[in-house]
Amino acid sequence: NGVQKPEPRLNDPDTLARQIVEKLTYSIGKNPASARKYDWLRATTLAVRDRIIDHWFESADRFAEEGGKRVCYLSMEFLIGRMLRDAINNLGLTEPVREALARYGVELDMIELLEPDAALGNGGLGRLAACFMESMASTGVPGYGYGIRYVHGFFRQEIADGAQVELPENWLVHGNPWEFERRNASYEIGFGGKVSMIQEAGRPARQVWRPAERVLAVAYDTPMVGWRGRQVNTLRLWSAQALDPILLDAFNSGDHIGALVESNKAEAITRVLYPADSHQAGQELRLRQEYFFSSASLQDIIRRHLEENDNLSNLADKVAIQLNDTHPAVSVAELMRLLVDVHGFGWDEAWTITRATFSYTNHTLLPEALEHWPIHLFERLLPRQMQIIYAINAGIIREAAQEHGYDDGQVAAISLIDEGNGRRVRMGQLAFVGSHAVNGVSALHTDLMKQTVFRDLHELYPDRIQNKTNGVTPRRWLMEANPGLTGLITEAIGPGFLDDIEKIIEIDDLADDAAFRERFAAIKRQNKERLANVIGERMATSVDPSAIFDIQVKRIHEYKRQFLNIIEAIALYDQIRSHPERNWTPRVKIFAGKAAPSYVQAKEIIHLANDVGRVINADPAVRDLLKVVFIPNYNVSLAEIIMPAADLSEQISTAGLEASGTGNMKFALNGALTIGTLDGANVEMLEHVGEDNIFIFGLTASEVAQRRREAHSGRSIIDNEPMLREALDAISSGLFCPDSPSRFHSLVSNLYNNDWWMICADFKAYWDTQRTLDDLYTRQDEWQAKAVHNTARMGWFSSDRSIREYARDIWKAGPGQAG
Ligand code: 26Y
Secondary structure, eight states: OOOOOOOOOOOSHHHHHHHHHHHHHHTSOOOTTTOOHHHHHHHHHHHHHHHHHHHHHHHHHHHHHHTOOEEEEEOSOEEEEOOHHHHHHHTTOHHHHHHHHHTTTOOHHHHHTTSOOEEESOSHHHHHHHHHHHHHHHHTOOEEEEEEOOSBOSOEEEEETTEEEEEOOOTTTTOOTTOEEEEEEEEEEEESOEEEEEOOTTSOOEEEEEOSEEEEEEEEEEEEEOGGGSOEEEEEEEEEEESSSSOHHHHHTTOTTHHHHHHHHHHHTTTBOOOOSSSOOOOHHHHHHHHHHHHHHHHHHHHHHHHHSSOGGGHHHHEEEEEESSTTTHHHHHHHHIIIIITOOOHHHHHHHHHHHEEEEOOOOOGGGSOEEEHHHHHHHOHHHHHHHHHHHHHHHHHHHHHHOOOHHHHHHHOSEESSSSSEEEHHHHHHHTOSEEEESSHHHHHHHHHTTTHHHHHHSTTSEEEOOOOBOHIIIIIITOHHHHHHHHHHHOTHHHHOGGGGGGGGGGGGOHHHHHHHHHHHHHHHHHHHHHHHHHHOOOOOTTSEEEEEESOOOGGGTHHHHHHHHHHHHHHHHHOTTSOOOOEEEEEEOOOOTTOHHHHHHHHHHHHHHHHHHTOGGGTTSEEEEEOSSOOHHHHHHHGGGOSEEEEOOOTTOOSOOSHHHHHHHTTOEEEEOSOTTHHHHHHHHOGGGSEEOSOOHHHHHHHHHTTOOSHHHHHHOHHHHHHHHHHHTTTTOTTSTTTTHHHHHHHHHTOTTOHHHHHHHHHHHHHHHHHHHHSHHHHHHHHHHHHHTOGGGBHHHHHHHIIIIIIOOSTTOOO
C-alpha cells in the first residue's frame, strides 16, 4: 500500500545502547555524563516503546485484514502496576537492555524502581483485568480494554502511630510515556436534561434526549504487549474534558473563576478512583463515572464498526463486550439507546443485538457490594436510560408472567427495580438480562451465584450462568517476579513452559530429587532475604529469613479475616511466653493491605496488627520466635517482591465469601504452601495440588450458611476455648494499646455477640493446622517437596487458560474461532 515499513530493529545490546543514548540525547536533552537515573528510565522506556509501536501497528493491520471478531473488556479498574519490566520481558529484551545500560554504569533493576505503579484499581477485580489484558495479547485474542484514566489512582497508605493514613496518589505528575492521547477519538457524553417524543413526517415517532450538560471523553491509548511481542493490544482509557474549557462570556465580564467552573466539574469525573471495594457509596459522581466511560466506549465501538461494516445489525458477530462486574452495566441501556434512538433500530432487533453482544462477570455476592442506584438519581442524571430500563423490565416481566406463569413474588425477585428499598435500579439484574452469558470466577462462587443472588434469574434463564475460574499471568507473577525460580525450572525442563505454562508440571517428579529441592529452597531463601531487606529498610524491623514467612496480603476486610490471623498470633505469643521450653518453630507473620477510608472495622484491624506487632517484636521473652509486621502501602510492585518470598500463604476467608482470590494462585505458583478455607478458587487449588500439599481447615460454605441461620454467636466457643479467650482478653485489657485501652473493644464484642465471620467458630481448627505446619517446617525435605508440587501443579491457574475459556465459550473470538 506504499506505506514504508520500518526497518526491523535489532535486539543486540549494541543497537539498544545506541538507541537509548539517542533518546537520552534528542528526546530528553541529556548526555550520558549528566543523565540522572530518572533520565535513563525515560530514555530506556522510549527506546523500548519504539519497538512496541512497530508490533502494535502490525497487530492492528492484521486484525483489520482478518476482519475477525474483537473483544472489548469494559472495566472501571485496571490495576497494572509498572510496565517497563513487563514490556521488555515479553519482548525478550531483558538481558540485552540490562547489558546496554550496564555499559553506562546503569543498573536496570535500579531504574525500574523509579517507574510509578499504574494503580487504577482497588484489588482483585482490577488486577484480574490487567492479567486478562496481558493474556489476551499473549494468546492472540484481539482484545481492547476500555476504562478510565484516573488522574489519581488508588491512594498511598502510610501508617502513623499504627493507624492507616490515606495520601493522594499522583502517578501522572512526571508525565506518562506509555500513553498516547488520541484527540481524534473523542466523544460527547451527556447528563441530565429532558426526553421528548418527536414525530417527523414519514418516520415513526421517536424519543430524543436533550442532555442539560455535555462533557468530552478523550481517549488515551496504552499498548499492551503480549508474550514474545507477537501481539500488542490496546488499553483505551477515557479522560473527561469540558467542551468549553473557559466560558468566554463569563471570563470577559471579569468572572475569571466562574469561567472555569464548568471545566472543573467536567474534569472531576475522571479525577479519582473510588477506593471502596465492598460498600457501594451511592455517590452521584460514581454514577457519572460509570456512564461516562460506558457511553464513550460504546460510541467508539460503534464508530469503528461502522467504518468497517454497512450497518450495526451484525454488531454481535464482530464484537463481544465483557462487563467487568456491574460497574459498566449501564452500557446495556446505553447500547439500546444508541441502537434505537440514534441508529433507528426497532426495539426487538436492538434487544437481540444487545444481548448477543454483552456478557457479564460477577465478582462478589456480598450484599453490601451489589450496586443499586436510587431511581430519582438515575432519572435525573440519565432520564432516557431510565426509560429504557423500565421498558427492558416490562419485557422481562411479561415473559416471566406469560410464558412461565410467575406470580407477583417471583416477579418482584427478578425485577430490575427493587421496590423495597426506596426504589432502586439493580445493576446486577440489568447486566444479567442484557447479557447472553453470565459468569462467576470460581466453581464454588458460580454455584453460589445460582443458589443466592441470581437464584430467580437462573431459574428463568437456566443456561446463562457459567463458570470461568480466574487465573494470573505467569509472565508477571513467575518470570518477572521470580527470575531465580524461572531460571531453575528452565535448567531442569527447558524453556517450553514459558510458552505453555502447563508444562511446568514436568518439574513435579523433581520433588523427590534432593538436589533439586535444595536449589529450590535456596531460591526461596534468596527471595526471603530480599523481602527481609525491604522490611528492614522501610520499617526498621529485622526479621530472620530462616523463620517461616507466613504472609497475608490483600485488601483488609472482615470476611478475609485478617483478624483471625492476628488473634492466632496473639495466642501463639501467649503460648511461647507460657511455655518457653517447647520447641517453637520461628515465624514471621507478615501483613499488608489497604482499608477503604470509610470502613471503620477494617481500619481497626490495621491498627490492631500494628499495635500487636509493636508489642511482640519488642518483647525479649519471645526471643525472635515470633514477629508480626505490617508493611505499608501494599501495591502491585510490593506484591512482586512478596509473592516469591512466602513459605505460607494465608487464604482464610469465611467460606462462601471470597469469590475466587488470585493472590492464592500467585503464592502457590511461587512455591508457597497454602493454609486456607474451602472458599473461592482454593477449592480448585486443592483439586490440582492434591490434599497432601495444601492445608485446608474450617467450616464449609454450607456450614457457615447453616450457622448463620441458627444465629450462631461466639460467646460459648470463647468460654470453652482458653487460648482464644486469653487472646481476646489480652486485646480487651489494652495490652497492645495502653494509651487507649478501649480501642479494640467493639472489634472484640462483635465476636462475643454474633461472630458473623465465624472467627471463633474456626479458631481451633486454624490453630491446630498452624501447629501442623510448624511441625512440618522442621522437616524441610517434606516441606520443600510440597512446595515443588505446588509450583508444578499450578499451571492451570494461568490467565491464559481463563482467557481461552472465555474466548471459546463466551466470546467466540480469537484463535481457532470462526468470525
Ligand atoms: C461497587 C463498588 C463498591 C465495588 C468496587 C470494587 C465493588 C466491588 C469491587 C471489587 C471487587 C473485587 O475486587 N472482587 C474480587 O474480584 C477478584 C477477581 O475476580 C476475586 O478474585 C476476589 O475474590 C473478589 O473479591
